[in-house]
Ligand code: GDP
């Protein structure tokens with residue numbers, strides 16, 4: 501068959517199961533191939549009658565195995581030897597990744613859709629803050645949706661909105677039940693790869709059901725429901741959105757662990773990025789506690805959260821460093837008030853993996869570990 505041998509077949513990996521990859525081929529390519537065989541779009545449609553976009557069940561070429569090239573959900577891949585009638589193919593190459601989340605393993609995610617409810621369960625600022633910091637630490641764009649807006653008054657919504665705008669966010673108020681702003685959400689997700697996150701009970705399954713009517717997720721069950729019946733909660737699958745774009749179906753969520761370094765932490769607060777852009781603290785390694793001439797410390801609501809998360813980050817890094825070197829990589833020098841001033845030595849390379857630049861990060865702590 502001429503198709504597939506003329507140009508490169510490109511597609512996106514939607515799911516991985518054992519050594520098989522479910523690959524969705526590109527739309528543009530379908531049009532191009534149609535031109536190349538000198539036919540119309542209809543001709544191609546008879547070749548791919550079932551789904552809007554052709555799907556192939558693929559294996560990975562031996563060459564990729566030999567060079568240790570992994571294939572992840574979200575990867576853009578080159579497919580060879582398509583067998584259209586059998587729906588099979590082979591992945592010959594993986595294109596460079598734009599972003600990479602390690603837990604859940606998803607390549608090329610464009611954004612994280614963080615879903616919270618304004619009520620039932622009540623909106624807890626501290627919990628929201630934690631999820632936001634975790635999401636920001638991946639380096640991937642964060643979209644905040646507040647569901648169940650049918651349960652609060654316009655005045656309450658305004659108060660929440662004012663408060664979050666001081667945090668640097670413009671939340672989108674939605675109600676899955678009353679079908680408010682679901683179309684807006686769909687617009688944001690169009691043509692993008694989106695990972696959905698948020699605590700249980702806020703309406704994530706309901707929202708996914710509303711966005712993808714064919715999917716039929718069970719609503720209102722205990723957390724972990726999306727994973728039930730699957731081999732593992734690590735199972736990730738990308739679902740096709742009606743307007744184009746892909747949404748990661750992921751297991752239930754939990755209270756996330758923050759795993760960024762003390763120095764990085766402050767950059768995950770959008771409301772402080774501006775202060776930092778407009779001026780520097782006196783010390784390069786300022787942790788913004790009681791250091792003199794600090795541009796970060798001050799009257800902003802989440803400063804309290806910052807201090808709390810900072811303590812956690814310091815404790816975590818101390819522990820990591822002690823594991824790496826029992827003699828300890830940390831020097832502690834005693835400051836005036838008897839407080840211990842954290843001062844990291846040059847970090848060894850293996851602890852640099854949380855760099856925002858590489859965007860290799862885990863949202864894993866947002867997911868249940870049950871099963
Ligand atoms: P998940 O745990 O985040 O996936 O949340 P679910 O989708 O299972 O929803 C939890 C509960 O919230 C269910 O009882 C839903 O019917 C309810 N729910 C979902 N969306 C809304 C909404 O917009 N308004 C109200 N009042 N309840 C909702």
Ligand code: ZN
Pocket residue numbers: 781782786787788789791793794795796797
């Ligand atoms: Zn400072």
